[in-house]
Amino acid sequence: MDIKEIMKPENQVKAKSKLLTDVPMHYCPGCSHGVVHKLIAEVIEEMGIQENTVAVSPVGCAVFAYNYIDIDWHEAAHGRAPAVATGIKRLQPDKFVFTYQGDGDLAAIGTAETIHACNRGENFTIIFINNGIYGMTGGQMAPTTLEGMKTSTSPQGRDVSMAGFPLKIADMVAPLDGMRYVTRQSVHTPTAVRKAKKAIRKAFENQKDNKGGSLVEIVSTCNAGWKMTPAKANEWLVDNMFPAYPIGDLKNV
Amino acid sequence: MAKVKGAVEVNTEMCKGCNLCVVACPTGVLSLNKNVNVKGYNFSYMENPEACIGCSSCADVCPDACITVYRVKL
Ligand SMILES: Cc1ncc(C[n+]2csc(CCOP(=O)(O)OP(=O)(O)O)c2C)c(N)n1
Numbered sequence: 001m002d003i004k005e006i007m008k009p010e011n012q013v014k015a016k017s018k019l020l021t022d023v024p025m026h027y028c029p030g031c032s033h034g035v036v037h038k039l040i041a042e043v044i045e046e047m048g049i050q051e052n053t054v055a056v057s058p059v060g061c062a063v064f065a066y067n068y069i070d071i072d073w074h075e076a077a078h079g080r081a082p083a084v085a086t087g088i089k090r091l092q093p094d095k096f097v098f099t100y101q102g103d104g105d106l107a108a109i110g111t112a113e114t115i116h117a118c119n120r121g122e123n124f125t126i127i128f129i130n131n132g133i134y135g136m137t138g139g140q141m142a143p144t145t146l147e148g149m150k151t152s153t154s155p156q157g158r159d160v161s162m163a164g165f166p167l168k169i170a171d172m173v174a175p176l177d178g179m180r181y182v183t184r185q186s187v188h189t190p191t192a193v194r195k196a197k198k199a200i201r202k203a204f205e206n207q208k209d210n211k212g213g214s215l216v217e218i219v220s221t222c223n224a225g226w227k228m229t230p231a232k233a234n235e236w237l238v239d240n241m242f243p244a245y246p247i248g249d250l251k252n253v
Numbered sequence: 254m255a256k257v258k259g260a261v262e263v264n265t266e267m268c269k270g271c272n273l274c275v276v277a278c279p280t281g282v283l284s285l286n287k288n289v290n291v292k293g294y295n296f297s298y299m300e301n302p303e304a305c306i307g308c309s310s311c312a313d314v315c316p317d318a319c320i321t322v323y324r325v326k327l
Pocket of ligand 1: 109129134222
């Protein structure tokens, strides 16, 4: 069968979501941010909530996320996305609201906002991209950096006697009564990507019945910051990130 | 099992040549081109188009959503 015969509109099984704009993403080749953006766009498109979704973008590599997904966005100061999202959701409870945050944003400068929004059970979704590093500013150590992991500010590897231990935000917020759904996913293989998409869908669906917050952590790669090829970074993720940040649901009530 | 035949179309100008689709493809269809796009990236292309089963694995892992997948049942 000729390729041209196969490439007909009626045979199309997968294409770029209509919610993704034609602006080329500024992310490095192979960055997990792009994959997660794509999943969010697909979920919003499938739920038909494009006109009813408000997102809050962080400070970090995803600061320009508003250029890529065609929904309403609000930019927040570094780490303050959950506070901004709280305001939006309380004023417009019928909207689907989510924050999109890196670990430097959510688990360092914004830890207080994160924990308190979760504890209050704010009815929005937090998408948490955990790549164990400050990607945007040049690969500095984050609270989530693994023990012994080399970064630009821990060239000998993270020394836990000085810098403390990797902060496990999902484990911290899961016991909070305000939280309804806390899960850890990844996007390093096709299967993982499909599971992550289901988790994001569930976290969005949860907003319909106003029963508390949902947090989806995506254990991600930052191949440029880790100084590896994208494929190698995926292997490193499995060997090093997963033992510290195991994949699966932490809470689902 | 019904036989299927697939094909993928890569938006070569959006592709950043990250190679993740090449690694994800279960049948070894994709490869990075010797030629580069406007930005200088070796974009992904179907090197062995006959092997494609239209499983969408490449499109799933693509960070830049530049792969469109087609599939027909034979
Ligand atoms: C108030 C304030 N402090 C510090 C910075 C510098 N800064 C910009 S991005 C960033 C960290 C981002 O890391 P992360 O949230 O992990 O996102 P990534 O870039 O890895 O996606 C920092 C510290 C800032 N912009 N504003």
